[in-house]
Amino acid sequence: MKKFLLYVSIILLLTAGIAVAADDESWVEFGGDYQLRYDRLEGKVNQHTEYLFGKGVEAHDVWNNSLWTNRFRINMKANPLEDITFKVRLTTFKLWGHQTTDPMTNLYFGMPGFMQPLFDGAMGYVPGGSEVWVDQAYATWANVFDSPFWFSIGRRPSTNGVPSNVRVNTEKIGTAGVPGNLIDSGFDGLTIGFAPEIEALPGFYVKYCGGKGMTRGYAPYPEFTAIPKDTNFGGLMSTIYDTPDLHIEALIMYAKHMMSAPPDGMVVLDKVWVSNAEVGDIYWWGVTTMGKPTENLNLFLSVGENFWDPSANYKQDFKMGMLWNATTEETAAQRDRHTGLGLYAGARYDLPSKTKLGFEYNMGTKYWMPYGAASNDMWTNKLNTRGQVYEFYVIQELNDKPVAKRGKAFFRVGFQYYDFDYTGSLNWLEVPVPMEDLTTNDAQGYGQTFLVPIKKATDLYATFEVLF
Numbered sequence: 321m322k323k324f325l326l327y328v329s330i331i332l333l334l335t336a337g338i339a340v341a342a343d344d345e346s347w348v349e350f351g352g353d354y355q356l357r358y359d360r361l362e363g364k365v366n367q368h369t370e371y372l373f374g375k376g377v378e379a380h381d382v383w384n385n386s387l388w389t390n391r392f393r394i395n396m397k398a399n400p401l402e403d404i405t406f407k408v409r410l411t412t413f414k415l416w417g418h419q420t421t422d423p424m425t426n427l428y429f430g431m432p433g434f435m436q437p438l439f440d441g442a443m444g445y446v447p448g449g450s451e452v453w454v455d456q457a458y459a460t461w462a463n464v465f466d467s468p469f470w471f472s473i474g475r476r477p478s479t480n481g482v483p484s485n486v487r488v489n490t491e492k493i494g495t496a497g498v499p500g501n502l503i504d505s506g507f508d509g510l511t512i513g514f515a516p517e518i519e520a521l522p523g524f525y526v527k528y529c530g531g532k533g534m535t536r537g538y539a540p541y542p543e544f545t546a547i548p549k550d551t552n553f554g555g556l557m558s559t560i561y562d563t564p565d566l567h568i569e570a571l572i573m574y575a576k577h578m579m580s581a582p583p584d585g586m587v588v589l590d591k592v593w594v595s596n597a598e599v600g601d602i603y604w605w606g607v608t609t610m611g612k613p614t615e616n617l618n619l620f621l622s623v624g625e626n627f628w629d630p631s632a633n634y635k636q637d638f639k640m641g642m643l644w645n646a647t648t649e650e651t652a653a654q655r656d657r658h659t660g661l662g663l664y665a666g667a668r669y670d671l672p673s674k675t676k677l678g679f680e681y682n683m684g685t686k687y688w689m690p691y692g693a694a695s696n697d698m699w700t701n702k703l704n705t706r707g708q709v710y711e712f713y714v715i716q717e718l719n720d721k722p723v724a725k726r727g728k729a730f731f732r733v734g735f736q737y738y739d740f741d742y743t744g745s746l747n748w749l750e751v752p753v754p755m756e757d758l759t760t761n762d763a764q765g766y767g768q769t770f771l772v773p774i775k776k777a778t779d780l781y782a783t784f785e786v787l788f
Contacts, residue, residue, distance in 0.1 A: 349397040351726050353787045359387040359698045363738075363777035366755050369762040371638070371770035376760030382774075384423070387698065388416035389447040393455065403463045407477070409456040411444035421448035424698075439582040441505030441533075441693035445479070455479070455506060468517070473510040476531065478503055479694045482567065483610045483620035484703070486668050487678055488696055489715050489730060489785070492567070498557070499571050501622040501664045501682075501703055502606045504692040507531045507553065523562025530554040534579045534595065548598040548633075549577040553691075555604075566611040575602045575691065578642065578748055580635040597633035599749065600642040602626055604690070616671070622664040626689055630655045638770065640749040643687065660688035664703060676715035678734075683708045686742050686752050693746070699738060699777050704746040710737045724788040731784055738777040743769050 367379040391413045398406045415423060424446050444453035458474030482492045484500030498504075509531020518524050533551035555573025562568075577598035606624030613619060632655065634641035644655055666680035684706045695701030702709040713734030722728065742752040755775050 347399045349725075351395045351724070351788055353391075353393050353395075353785065355389075355391040356784045357389045357391070358782045359389075360385050360780040361387060361698060361777070363699065363774050366758050366773045366775040367760050368743075368758040368769050368773050369760060371750075378760060379775075387423075390414050390416070391447070404459065404461055406459045407456060408454070409477075410452050411455040412450060412452045413444055413447045414450055415447045419449035421446055424448070439693045441507055441691075443506060445506075445694035445696075468515050470513045470515065471511070472513075475506065475508050476511075476529070478505060478507055480504070480696075482569070482608060483622055483664070483666065484696075486610070486618055486620060486666060487680060487711070487713055487734075489676065489717075489728075489732065490787075499569060499606050499608045499622060499624075500692075501608065501662060502571055502573070502604050502624050502690045502692075504690070504701060504703065505694050507533060509553065521561055523559055523567075526556065526558040528554070528556055529573075533575060534582075548579055548595050551579045551598070552576045564612070566609075568607075568609045570605075570607045572605045573603070578602060580633070580640075580749065597635060598631065599633050599635070600628065600630040602628055602689070602748065616669055618668040618670070620664075620666055624662045624664075624690065626660045626662075626687070628658045628660075628687060630657075635749060638749075642748055643751060645751050658687040660706075661685045662688045662690060662703070674717040674719060674730075676717075678711075678713045678715070680711045681708070684745070686754075689746055689748060697736070698779055698781070699736075699774070700745060702736060702738065705738060705740060706743075706745050706752060707741040708739045711735065726787045728787045729785065731782070733782045734780075736777075736779040736781075738774070738779075740773070740775055740777075743773045744771065747771060 362383045363381065365377070365380050365382060368377050369375070370377055391411070393412075394410045396408050400406070415421075444455045454475055456475050456477050458472055458476060460470060460472040462470045464471055477493055478498045480488065480490065480493070481498035481500040481503060484504065485492050509529060511527050511529045513525055513527035515525035531553050533553050534548075536548060536550050553573065553575050555571055557571040557573075558569065560568045560570060578600055579595040580597040580599050581595040604624060604626045606622065608620065608622040610618070610620035628643055630642035630644065632641070634644075634646050639646040641655065643658060662682070662684045664680070664682040666678065668676055668678035670676045682703055682705065684704070686706060688704075688706055690703055692701040692704050695703070702711070711734060713732060715730050715732045717728060717730040720729070740755060742754055743758070744750050744752045750770065753769065753773075755773065758769070758773060
């Protein structure tokens, strides 16, 4: 399969090159980007009781003082018909000196998206070997029957959405992307959109998006509980206002029949974990605004909230349901509905020298959980944090004249500081526990955790990036 994808990439490259050489108005466009990244990671693990064997673990430090990665992405856009476009992005994200994701996944910290094997939504976003992943592949039919409707289907462009594109120095994905504070994960689905021309609301559109978070496969009859129901996602999103100086968008979405484990399974403490129950539903809403009050100043604010509706089902071998543990005496009370809140704010000032200075802050409450398995962060997607994250960065673009359509090269240096208040960021199972309540001799199970509870973490990173 890997060789097949590589062959496809080569064919796309050759096809695009031949087409461009033959016709300046080619129906095929080709581009991509390269990133060299260095990270210096330091973290503090809280004392805790390990869940599976009840073993006490003292507080200790973890680190990687020299993590180097290469990321290369190939983009292609084709217009075979007047109103039909097809876009694809292939990604390879490799650790220096390794051909697996083990250096990133064997600590079991953070989120299930970093487990082994990787969660479907994180493919291509956790560095590993030389594999080539299909990050995006979707077809769009615009102006359906000469109307303001459009239809799109395939592997969605549901990562790196606004306003998280500001710190990685890329443009937002058209006017119909996704809010990064709520969704940053690959998934397969479709969109039906409506974009009328409203003079008072430039750029206005509304769209419905739906897709699969997990497909159950075959089962002998519907009541067969060894395989859960499909996990389905859906939501209504609207860009209310979109100009170069102001962008406002809103989203309401849901996840029905959340699986009790990532769809491709994973290994925790040498134990294979597979889905065998649907544990409930989650609902979200969010609003994002970003703009430029002056020519050089970029500001943004994104607020989101999620609502949990747990079922009585639980992951039997780990005895966990949605935000509750079956080993405690308070199981019924724990299955109450819970609410989480997340906030994401930032600013970037662009100097005439092409130097860009940025600061970001995000926070999440005890029950906060966006759907963010993919990210550009090495510890975990910072926007999933149940706690606070502070980030400073400097971008320096090269002053050379662009030759390619997206031609740009720059250095980026930044520092992230994570402060986790609760366990289980991006974990929809298990009780979120305050870090100060964790002990090394928890016999009841309420304060035990199967993911290593990182209390504080830092990441000093530097990148060199080329876009074309």
